Amino acid sequence: MDHRHRPVLPRPERPVPGGIPPVTASPSATAATQARPAVVRTTDYHTAGEPFRIVSEDLPAIPGDTVAERCATAIGPGGSGTAPRRGALDDVRRMLVQEPRGHAGMYGGFVVPADDDGAHFGVLFWHKDGYSTACGHGTMALGAWAVDSGRVAAPADGDAEVRIDVPSGRVTATVHRAEGHTTGITFRNVAARVAARKVPVATSVGIAEVDIAHAGACYASVAARDLGLAVTREDLPALTRAGLEIRTALASHPATWHPDGPLLSGVYGVILYEELPDTPLGAHQRNVTVFADGQIDRSPCGSGTSARLALLAEDGRLGPGEDLLHESVVGTVFTGRWKGEGVTEVTGTAYRTGEHAFSVDAHDALGAGFLL
Incomplete structure (x- = not known):
């Protein structure tokens, strides 16, 4: 699936908060x-x-x-x-x-x-x-x-x-x-699915090609390097700003709507990720997820990991039973596994x-x- 669109420009007025009607x-x-x-x-x-x-x-x-x-x-x-x-x-x-x-x-x-x-x-x-x-x-x-x-x-x-x-x-x-x-x-998690690929979005640091997936909430994913950024603490202000711009621009995009209604519709989080060397068990990425009105997930984001798994599976990078080693901006790790047919599992620790x-x-x- 490869949905291509003209660039989505930031809206001059603030949309419905969260993109959720x-x-x-x-x-x-x-x-x-x-x-x-x-x-x-x-x-x-x-x-x-x-x-x-x-x-x-x-x-x-x-x-x-x-x-x-x-x-x-x-x-x-x-x-x-x-x-x-x-x-x-x-x-x-x-x-x-x-x-x-x-x-x-x-x-x-x-x-x-x-x-x-x-x-x-x-x-x-x-x-x-x-x-x-x-x-x-x-x-x-x-x-x-x-x-x-x-x-x-x-x-x-x-x-x-x-x-x-x-x-x-x-x-x-x-x-x-x-x-x-x-x-x-x-x-x-509930079933994860891909809604759109390579949606161009204009940001203050350039055009981002955004992938959209639903995994209990709607997530927009973009490679940080495409915006000249890295997933580091030093770049957090710029990552946060880009995440908010992307979320705002996609507020009315049809791919963010969920068939079960407005409660599940609209971009909840923007995942800015970077590739790391694969492990013997599968892909390896680091991300920061910007959600709400600029909140930063300190973890690798659980439901966001599900969204990433769906995208990687569609790309052919993960098969059933293969893992994504998913790091956060503070260095903590979740292990995500694609089970097939939209089913995902994410393992971590809680204290x-x-x-x-x-x-x-x-x-x-x-x-x-x-x-x-």
């Missing part, structure tokens, strides 16, 4: 009438360096029959993934992700009921700007948390399967155990970093939080 939810399906909990308890993990803050209790009511419906409720009528409507639930997100309790790179999730008895629980993923439909690193952290907390039984030696409903569908975190310790987590009980003093002018 407003979702619909009944006005009665908002939690705006409830007060934010006095204390919010979290358990924090990091997966390959990317934080994940888990909230599993004392949440405002989140109406909906499925996780996807609850995600629409959280976003609110007329809101979008990176511009949710205010309400009690979103006040909790803002408090946890913004300073002084969080930071611009914070990520997390609200644990909610599963769609049916086939999953252990559901989750609504969130970041500094709003909500996302997929999160591979978060799924790995949730798998470790489910086993650590006893929510899902696990052997001292062997594997435990944690089934989780997310807004994009059902995913699985297989938690690998040895001598009573978790040694890794393998995330099996607990702390437990917290957050509160807001009624006299604190900065209690709701802020971002620089």
Whole structure:
């Protein structure tokens, strides 16, 4: 598949945030009438360096029959993934992700009921700007948390399967155990598919040829060297700027739309990657993923790795059972495996970093939080 287009130019006006059109939810399906909990308890993990803050209790009511419906409720009528409507639930997100309790790179999730008895629980993923439909690193952290907390039984030696409903569908975190310790987590994503190839996009540093793939969320991939950049900490400002320009330019591109509707449509993240020497097991790449309104994934990006696997498979660089060694800008690693027919698995590690009980003093002018 090789869809070619005329260059996509940056739009003069800011598009719908995240490229995701407003979702619909009944006005009665908002939690705006409830007060934010006095204390919010979290358990924090990091997966390959990317934080994940888990909230599993004392949440405002989140109406909906499925996780996807609850995600629409959280976003609110007329809101979008990176511009949710205010309400009690979103006040909790803002408090946890913004300073002084969080930071611009914070990520997390609200644990909610599963769609049916086939999953252990559901989750609504969130970041500094709003909500996302997929999160591979978060799924790995949730798998470790489910086993650590006893929510899902696990052997001292062997594997435990944690089934989780997310807004994009059902995913699985297989938690690998040895001598009573978790040694890794393998995330099996929803089906990944390629939507478009070599879409020209004009950026401030030149024309980028962008590949678009869906893997629970929509990702745009571009070779960093084609923009004169390298995936290094030194180039992060330029990488971030290019990622935002590409995301903005593709806001209305038809390849970013998902057949299941607006919640899954629009570019979520832009993956800027560079090639490294192949390993005996397959391809080797380093990437930085720019998502939301300029957030940088410290990990190699779990669902983004799924998108890269689909593209590499279509290029003939990965066959069933072959691996992608995928590095992040901070040097952490995921191993992605193409299973065929859109099925991908991504393996990494996740570790607990702390437990917290957050509160807001009624006299604190900065209690709701802020971002620089």
